[in-house]
Amino acid sequence: MAKSDQKPSVLLYGGDGARSGVPRHLDQLCETLGSKIDLTIASDLNRGGYDGVVRAGATHIEIEGLRSSLKPACLFRGWRGAHTLAGIRKWDMIWLHARLPALMIRFSLALGLLRLSPQTHLVMSYHGLPFDPGHRRVAAWASRWIEQYLLRRCPPMHLVFLSEDMVIRLRNSIGPKILQRHVIHVLPNSSNLGELPVRVACPIDSERHLVITGRAGYQKNYPLAARLMDHMPAGYILTLCGTGTDDPVFQSRILQMVQKETRPRIRFAGSLADVRQVLAQADGYLLTSRYEGLPIGAIEAFESGLPLVLSPFEAAPEMVAAHPMALCLPLKDLPRDAARITRLIEDYNNDRPASTERIRAAWRRKYPYVVWQARVRRLMSEIMAN
Numbered sequence: 001m002a003k004s005d006q007k008p009s010v011l012l013y014g015g016d017g018a019r020s021g022v023p024r025h026l027d028q029l030c031e032t033l034g035s036k037i038d039l040t041i042a043s044d045l046n047r048g049g050y051d052g053v054v055r056a057g058a059t060h061i062e063i064e065g066l067r068s069s070l071k072p073a074c075l076f077r078g079w080r081g082a083h084t085l086a087g088i089r090k091w092d093m094i095w096l097h098a099r100l101p102a103l104m105i106r107f108s109l110a111l112g113l114l115r116l117s118p119q120t121h122l123v124m125s126y127h128g129l130p131f132d133p134g135h136r137r138v139a140a141w142a143s144r145w146i147e148q149y150l151l152r153r154c155p156p157m158h159l160v161f162l163s164e165d166m167v168i169r170l171r172n173s174i175g176p177k178i179l180q181r182h183v184i185h186v187l188p189n190s191s192n193l194g195e196l197p198v199r200v201a202c203p204i205d206s207e208r209h210l211v212i213t214g215r216a217g218y219q220k221n222y223p224l225a226a227r228l229m230d231h232m233p234a235g236y237i238l239t240l241c242g243t244g245t246d247d248p249v250f251q252s253r254i255l256q257m258v259q260k261e262t263r264p265r266i267r268f269a270g271s272l273a274d275v276r277q278v279l280a281q282a283d284g285y286l287l288t289s290r291y292e293g294l295p296i297g298a299i300e301a302f303e304s305g306l307p308l309v310l311s312p313f314e315a316a317p318e319m320v321a322a323h324p325m326a327l328c329l330p331l332k333d334l335p336r337d338a339a340r341i342t343r344l345i346e347d348y349n350n351d352r353p354a355s356t357e358r359i360r361a362a363w364r365r366k367y368p369y370v371v372w373q374a375r376v377r378r379l380m381s382e383i384m385a386n
Contacts, residue, residue: 007038008092008384013082013105014043014050015098016067018243019271020215021296022098022127023049028192030056032373033380042066042085042101044078047243048271061085066101079104083114090117093383096124103146110153121383125160125187127293129169132314134291136218148174151182158183158383162294163315183386185379190372191299191363196280206235208345210309211282213275213297216244218290221311224331225288226254230262231338236345238286239267241278246270279304284345288331289313302363305356307348309341322366324358 012029014022026041030053033039039058043050044067046060054060063085065078082104086094094116096102102124108114109122116122130143151174159182161167167186171179210232214220222240229238244250245268255263269278275297279285285301285308292298292313301308302319308326310316320326325348329337348355 007036009038009089010040010093010095011085011091012039012041012095013097013101014041014066015100016215017044017047017049017062018215019047019049019273020243021293023052024296025125025127025189026050026097027052027056028190028369028372029376030058031192032376034058036377037380042082043098048273051273066098068100079108083108086116087114091120093121093123096122097127099127099130103150106150106154109155110150116155121158121386122155123158123160123383126166126170127162128291129166129173129293129314131173132169132291134219134289134313144173148178151178156181156183158185158386160185160187160379162186162188163318165314165318166293169314183383185382187375187379188367188372189294189296189299190367190369191296191303192369193276193279193300193303196276196304199280206233208233208236208283208349209239209281210236210284210286210341210345211239211241211278211301212286212288213241213272213300214287214289214295215242216240216247216250219292221288221290222250222254223257224311225286226258226262226266228286228288228331228334228338228341229265230259231335232265233342234261234265236342237265237267239269239278239282241269241272241275243271275300276304279306282306283349284309284341286341287311292316294319299363299367302359302367305359305363307344307355307359309344322362324362325355 012026014026030039034056041053041058042061042063045062045064050060063078063081065074069075082101086105096105131140164186167184212225216222251268279301285306287298288311292315294315298308302323308323310328311331312328316328320328327340327344331337
């Protein structure tokens with residue numbers, strides 16, 4: 001990739017330091033590219049999300065203010081830190097991932113406050129479109145206008161999307177002429193959990209475990225997952241995993257939304273450094289998100305050989321089509337949806353070993369990690385040669 005023996009210097013911007021999809025994606029990039037590239041990763045204060053990139057040998061720089069906040073002083077510190085780091089040396093590539101620092105750096109470029117070296121390749125990954133259905137209406141309108149402005153005013157960039165469909169949706173929203181200024185790439189997500197721990201048989205034959213992963217917040221719509229449990233059979237248990245799910249205030253709010261007899265069947269696991277244990281014990285994976293790009297958590301459950309139950313976010317139909325035991329449900333008629341989920345989980349458990357292997361084989365066809373790694377290396381070569 002480089003014209004000399006010196007490794008290319010690449011700066012990647014993450015955001016919140018908690019565990020989520022973007023840090024997991026950056027883990028995978030470090031694992032794939034670390035031996036060939038001098039990697040520096042910037043994020044907010046590390047809260048577990050960036051432990052992996054440190055272990056992989058990348059340089060990790062913490063900048064307070066790169067996580068979403070309503071405090072102007074915090075946002076200014078984040079912008080100043082991100083801006084300074086981008087201009088501190090002649091990077092061969094700056095690759096924007098998390099939404100907030102991507103806005104900060106692009107606004108600096110659009111307004112002429114930041115000037116990069118001519119050798120610097122500017123790359124931005126869209127891990128989701130900020131105006132897809134499911135976002136708050138005013139925020140979606142503002143995000144669409146901002147994207148139009150920044151893509152028109154920023155220097156030409158390499159834009160990396162999760163799917164061709166995402167490219168089409170952005171082109172239709174902002175206009176094809178604006179997008180023609182930039183170079184388009186497609187890099188779907190993958191997962192690399194590897195072998196799961198040995199599953200411990202449940203002492204209660206009729207007990208079934210559903211799991212949902214992700215940070216507590218508006219996007220994941222945990223209240224809907226909890227209300228669904230009011231309509232699931234008595235032996236079904238739901239475990240909520242992710243940053244914020246161990247917060248007593250969050251837990252109290254969730255439990256107040258469900259019937260009294262449902263409350264003992266909802267459990268809270270908090271942020272997990274390794275989700276393999278909980279996935280190994282699960283009977284199904286549930287994702288009630290209002291919007292998603294191509295969620296790595298769901299792909300990890302796919303890799304684990306679990307049935308999937310997905311809300312109708314943009315990428316869900318494609319995932320369901322590739323998966324032999326998956327549902328995409330509107331989750332509006334909860335009694336009817338609960339009955340369909342129950343049938344799916346019981347069918348899975350009727351011959352669990354065969355069902356698990358069938359699902360894993362489908363994952364190997366659709367989201368193989370070795371193919372993803374090859375795509376990443378090819379993408380880097382194409383960008384650096386441009």
